[in-house]
Amino acid sequence: MYTELGLYIDGAWLNGTGRKGEDVVNPATEKPLGRLPHATKADLDQALEAAQKGFEVWRLTTAYDRAKVLRKAAELVRERHEQIARVMSQEQGKVYAEARIEVLTTADIIEWFAEEGRRSYGRIVPGRVKGVRQLVMHEPVGVVAAFTPWNFPTLTPARKIAAALAAGCSIILKASEETPGACVEMVRCFADAGLPAGVLNLVFGVPAEVSEHLLGADIVRKVSFTGSVPVGKHLTALAAKTMKRATMELGGHSPVVVFGDADPEKVADTIAAFKFRNAGQVCISPTRFYVQEQSYKKFVDRFTDYVKAIKLGDGLEKGTTMGPLANARRLDAMESFVTDAKNRGGKIATGGKRAANQGYFFEPTVITDVPDDSKIMTEEPFGPLAPIVPFKTFDEVVARANSLPFGLAAYAFTSSGATATAIGDALQSGMVGVNSVAISTPETPFGGIKESGYGSEGGIEGLEAYMNTKFISQG
Ligand code: NAD
Secondary structure: OOOOOOEEEOOEEEOOOOOOEEEEEEOOOOEEEEEEEOOOHHHHHHHHHHHHHHHHHHHOOOHHHHHHHHHHHHHHHHHOHHHHHHHHHHHHOOOHHHHHHHHHHHHHHHHHHHHHHHHOOOEEEEOOOOOOEEEEEEEEOOEEEEEOOOOOOOHHHHHHHHHHHHHOOEEEEEOOOOOOHHHHHHHHHHHHOOOOOOOEEEEOOOHHHHHHHHHOOOOEEEEEEEOOHHHHHHHHHHHHOOOOEEEEEOOOOEEEEEOOOOOHHHHHHHHHHHHOHHHHOOOOOEEEEEEEHHHHHHHHHHHHHHHHOOOEOOOOOOOOOEOOOOOHHHHHHHHHHHHHHHHOOOEEEEOOOEOOOOOOOEOOEEEEOOOOOOHHHHOOOOOOEEEEEEEOOHHHHHHHHOOOOEEOEEEEEOOOHHHHHHHHHHOOOOEEEEOOOOOOOOOOOEOOEEOOEEOOEOHHHHHHOOEEEEEEEEO
16 A cells, blocks of 8 residues: 655666665554665765766757656656555655645646746847847756655655756755655656656665765755755755755744734634644744734634644544644654743643654644743744734734744735735745735745745746856857
8 A cells, every 4th residue: 555665766766675774654653664775875876877867868858848758747646646645644644635735736846847947038138249149048057966854745856856857957856764655656757757767866865874975976066955954054065065056945933923903713714724734844834823912812712723623643544634743753842842831831722742642643732821932932843833922013023023043934914905015025034925825836936035045946936946047148
């Protein structure tokens, strides 16, 4: 029912024979699902060589023909989405309905970049001197090394793979060792779509060893990473040694500002549903709730009612609305956030503890009356915790919302057009949802500012991230 795991290098699948590896564990049962082989140093060198060779082939393939392969891969992901979603739910924990949406969105992303790759236009700038043609061209950056985490096992890799391939780059992806199966299945779709050998390579291993090896290679010209801020800084430093381009999609701590003129109950329903998606293990998950004081009680009551109705369970079981956390590290982290909040006077409106003896289940939790300098209000929780606090004025809440070093996503709700415009402008964040949570689509830029990183994935910006600009002055 799970899938066959392997490395994909130079167009061939490699298994565990003669390689070290690790067990992939189902977070709902803590039982092993399969054995994942780790790439040896020789495997990584082979991947680098293959990617260099693949780049030479792929960059000379026309954008028109590249699009055909990408479109076919998207079609295969769509055809196989139920199987891929089942694998994802088993290894990651998210409920099947969410896994299914993720896989279908993965296909949308690949398809969108297939199209956008054909629209990567240059321009002609009139020369100052007669007879001079000045051309601005876009060229693929070269071999890409990409690193993706465990929370979105196909969507995050697809953002990197599809953009890189659409731009004409080749790529070596190290996906998460904790959730490799769905990504393996997605890579199979690219292989079956006729992608030439070496253009896409998939490896696994000890993350720090793999990244050091790949980023130490001169031929890698770009790194794209999604994950935590400390690892992002480390990889940026490694990339700087050989001046590789970098896209860093790192953690955040997204404020939600609910003004007194918004309907508190309607907003509570919308934002609570969004908050507990993937058990809160989402980089743009709303994580700090500021509610204007006249609406505070109504909002907290309705939000808490919603949370109490969440049904925890195995993601593949019917009726489950929230699965386990993806790994034991998140469980420990949740306990530490809750303990700190309680020690600082925070009140637990619901939840607050582990939910079962087996599986990494943690109750969806609402915390109130917690001070702004507590751990939950200053560090990214990356889990099912919702701290809700009141505020008085616009200026006060803007200062509190902007007070952290992160700037990935932010949300605000108001019925006033003037307030909507003002808060959209005031929040320091790469993405802002005003009366909306729809801030992540294939065609719009996705990325953070401040310590949440730099560069965008998605949108035309996501394609440009894999292209160099070249100026040609032709006399
Ligand atoms: P972590 O920092 O150990 O790992 C995050 C990801 O980076 C993992 O996929 C890991 O395999 C990879 N990684 C770690 N060290 C690496 C290295 N030297 N080179 C290459 N890749 C490396 O943290 P974690 O325990 O997996 O998750 C904890 C925190 O990470 C969360 O609290 C959250 O802040 C952040 N996170 C963010 C995202 C996101 O979507 N931005 C996703 C997952 C985790």
